[in-house]
Amino acid sequence: MEFAQLLFYFFSGLIVISALVVLFTPNVLYAAFSLIFTFLGVAAVYVLAGADFIAITQIIVYVGGILVLMVFGLMLTNKIDGRAVVTRNHNVFFGVIAGALMLLVLLLSISTVNFMGLDWVQSALHGGEVVRLSTIQAIGILMMSRYILPFELAGILLLIALIGSAFIAKQQAD
Amino acid sequence: MIPAEHFLYLAITLFCIGLVIVITKKNAIVVLMGVELMLNAANINLVAFSRFDALHLQGQVFSLFVIVVAAAEAAVALAIVLKVYSYYKTSELDKVNELKG
Numbered sequence: 001m002e003f004a005q006l007l008f009y010f011f012s013g014l015i016v017i018s019a020l021v022v023l024f025t026p027n028v029l030y031a032a033f034s035l036i037f038t039f040l041g042v043a044a045v046y047v048l049a050g051a052d053f054i055a056i057t058q059i060i061v062y063v064g065g066i067l068v069l070m071v072f073g074l075m076l077t078n079k080i081d082g083r084a085v086v087t088r089n090h091n092v093f094f095g096v097i098a099g100a101l102m103l104l105v106l107l108l109s110i111s112t113v114n115f116m117g118l119d120w121v122q123s124a125l126h127g128g129e130v131v132r133l134s135t136i137q138a139i140g141i142l143m144m145s146r147y148i149l150p151f152e153l154a155g156i157l158l159l160i161a162l163i164g165s166a167f168i169a170k171q172q173a174d
Numbered sequence: 175m176i177p178a179e180h181f182l183y184l185a186i187t188l189f190c191i192g193l194v195i196v197i198t199k200k201n202a203i204v205v206l207m208g209v210e211l212m213l214n215a216a217n218i219n220l221v222a223f224s225r226f227d228a229l230h231l232q233g234q235v236f237s238l239f240v241i242v243v244a245a246a247e248a249a250v251a252l253a254i255v256l257k258v259y260s261y262y263k264t265s266e267l268d269k270v271n272e273l274k275g
Contacts, residue, residue, distance in 0.1 A: 077265040087201035095197035106186040124226035161246035165253035
């Protein structure tokens with residue numbers, strides 16, 4: 001077993017354990033802190049899959065942005081009185097049933113399909129077109145040429161989301 | 175080289191944990207965390223198959239856009255949660271059960 005595979009299993013374990021902590025802890029703040037480890041582990045898995053730029057984006061956007069936003073939301077939607085913010089569960093039976101069924105269906109379908117034997121995967125493996133080095137330059141060129149329209153649309157979407165969320169969340173004068 | 179199936183098994187585990195969180199938790203913020211976990215699981219799939227597409231990198235580019243949309247979604251959803259809290263004085267989803275404005 002190579003070193004990269006060992007790292008992959010280590011970070012997979014980290015991701016699954018910290019996601020389970022989010023599931024089982026009643027304390028919302030602990031869930032938010034555990035989510036940091038999940039996002040960092042997913043970033044490491046991206047690196048092991050040859051997507052270094054996505055990994056950096058994941059750390060900047062998720063850990064630096066979304067998680068801070070969630071902790072802010074947590075602060076603003078609870079009375080700060082020194083007690084821990086807890087969340088309770090509902091629909092536990094149906095939730096576990098739905099999750100287990102989903103897991104079963106996906107496990108069965110993945111174990112029956114031979115993904116490594118697909119035509120385009122095999123031709124990439126034998127033609128040497130597998131990602132091995134950094135993809136930052138390729139993504140930069142693609143973003144400015146082939147995907148220029150989605151790129152601009154994403155900018156407009158972010159602007160609309162910024163204006164919209166500021167408008168929704170503003171305190172209205174009574 | 176790590177086989178693509180291992181990435182898929184990791185992704186489905188993460189997806190199902192996110193699904194159970196979304197269904198069972200009462201606090202709206204924790205439900206949003208579950209949605210982010212599911213989006214991350216989908217991204218792992220995209221990136222795992224993008225390894226075999228070194229020429230166009232469609233999976234990696236698509237997962238970038240998924241991250242952008244997830245950021246916008248989290249911002250708007252948190253704004254809505256703040257508004258709901260200022261009206262109902264709670265962020266527990268099962269207490270927000272009336273549609274009157």
